Amino acid sequence: MTQVVHTRDELAAALDKAPLDQAASGIAVVMTMGALHDGHRELIRVARQSSAFVVVTIFVNPLQFGPNEDFEKYPRTLAEDLEACRAEGAALVFAPSRDDVYPGGPPSITMNPGPLGAILDGASRPGHFAGMLTVVEKLLRLTRAEVAYFGEKDFQQLALISRMVVDLELGVRIVGVPTVREKDGLALSSRNRFLSPEERRSALALSRALREGAAHGDPEAVLAAAHKILSEEPGVRLDYLELTGPDLGAVPDDGPARLLVAAKVGTTRLIDNVPIALRKAV
Numbered sequence: 001m002t003q004v005v006h007t008r009d010e011l012a013a014a015l016d017k018a019p020l021d022q023a024a025s026g027i028a029v030v031m032t033m034g035a036l037h038d039g040h041r042e043l044i045r046v047a048r049q050s051s052a053f054v055v056v057t058i059f060v061n062p063l064q065f066g067p068n069e070d071f072e073k074y075p076r077t078l079a080e081d082l083e084a085c086r087a088e089g090a091a092l093v094f095a096p097s098r099d100d101v102y103p104g105g106p107p108s109i110t111m112n113p114g115p116l117g118a119i120l121d122g123a124s125r126p127g128h129f130a131g132m133l134t135v136v137e138k139l140l141r142l143t144r145a146e147v148a149y150f151g152e153k154d155f156q157q158l159a160l161i162s163r164m165v166v167d168l169e170l171g172v173r174i175v176g177v178p179t180v181r182e183k184d185g186l187a188l189s190s191r192n193r194f195l196s197p198e199e200r201r202s203a204l205a206l207s208r209a210l211r212e213g214a215a216h217g218d219p220e221a222v223l224a225a226a227h228k229i230l231s232e233e234p235g236v237r238l239d240y241l242e243l244t245g246p247d248l249g250a251v252p253d254d255g256p257a258r259l260l261v262a263a264k265v266g267t268t269r270l271i272d273n274v275p276i277a278l279r280k281a282v
């Protein structure tokens with residue numbers, strides 16, 4: 001049975017009553033902004049493999065949206081989301097109001113995401129990662145999580161959260177889950193529902209570019225192949241295409257790396273990334 005709570009007091013009461021044998025395997029949390037799709041459901045499924053008590057949070061965090069971003073328009077589908085959580089066997093859903101998360105109004109003290117938060121999406125979305133880390137830290141505490149699951153689709157977010165729990169010694173284990181894709185390669189995202197059929201066709205260029213890039217082992221060839229695909233798709237306005245190390249640091253000569261892309265398709269901003277194996281030319 002999935003219990004649904006909306007306030008932090010109800011959450012605390014539910015966690016106090018979490019069956020001990022279940023809680024012994026550790027409380028796991030899957031944080032979401034709702035509009036759940038199979039990517040979210042995969043996080044819940046993976047969490048359930050190691051934790052009997054999985055808490056799902058559903059909260060569209062105003063703090064991580066810029067003034068010209070899509071906070072108002074962001075899809076809100078609570079009834080369907082609760083069905084998905086039930087179907088996946090979540091123990092508890094926490095769907096708080098803004099006042100419950102920020103009882104004193106918008107906080108004047110927030111997390112500083114540091115240099116890793118200033119690149120890529122951090123450069124395009126000022127304040128986004130400070131707002132994101134602030135709510136993630138709160139939700140880790142409120143849910144008493146021992147382990148938290150995040151998708152690799154938001155790779156920089158995952159890297160920042162992993163860094164935060166180490167730097168601030170939060171004592172929570174962070175687990176990354178590979179990106180779930182449609183059959184044709186499009187990374188599942190709540191924002192995909194904003195795409196018209198034509199925009200959806202254009203959006204496929206992102207995953208295709210990453211796939212073509214990943215077929216190469218030399219950094220220049222990786223970027224050239226990916227750029228070619230993106231530049232041939234007029235419906236895509238590229239924000240960035242970057243090759244980095246596996247932890248978003250400097251590109252290594254050889255071995256694991258990451259290729260990341262962000263672009264606008266119509267008015268919808270999409271991101272995607274893939275792991276890459278670089279090979280030194282011999």
Ligand SMILES: Nc1ncnc2c1ncn2[C@@H]1O[C@H](COP(=O)(O)OP(=O)(O)OP(=O)(O)O)[C@@H](O)[C@H]1O
Binds near residue numbers: 151152154189190191
């Ligand atoms: N396709 C996916 N595969 C795996 N995890 C995903 C996928 N999409 C989202 N997630 C993960 O689900 C969690 C909640 O993400 P969120 O609710 O923002 O969904 P989203 O689809 O990323 O939405 P948005 O369209 O806003 O980017 C995050 O950890 C995110 O990385």
Ligand SMILES: CC(C)(CO)[C@@H](O)C(=O)[O-]
Binds near residue numbers: 031032064
């Ligand atoms: C982690 C998160 C739920 C924090 O609001 C959000 O950034 C998301 O959905 O990826």
Ligand code: BAL
Binds near residue numbers: 064157
């Ligand atoms: N999926 C990351 C949250 C955001 O875009 O605000």
